[in-house]
Amino acid sequence: MPEHSQRRSIPRETAQARVQQSLALTDFFVSVWASNPKLARQAGRKVEEFMMTREEVRRRHLHDLDGNP
Secondary structure (H helix, E strand, O other): OOOOOOOOOOOHHHHHHHHHHHHHHHHHHHHHHHHOHHHHHHHOHHHHHHHOOHHHHHHHOOOOOOOOO
8 A cells, every 4th residue: 555645636627517516506505495494493503504694693603702601
């Protein structure tokens, strides 16, 4: 077994296709969650926050790093 594995790069077209596919999936899930907020909440906190405005998330986590009283 070789001591160091070789890194291989994928062709630019393949990388671009994967990015486009990822963006399409993101758009799909955002539309599903936007049309059904209850489903977004059921999917978990990260999904719920993904659908919130930046300000809502900031307010939610405003005191996360505060010391324990």
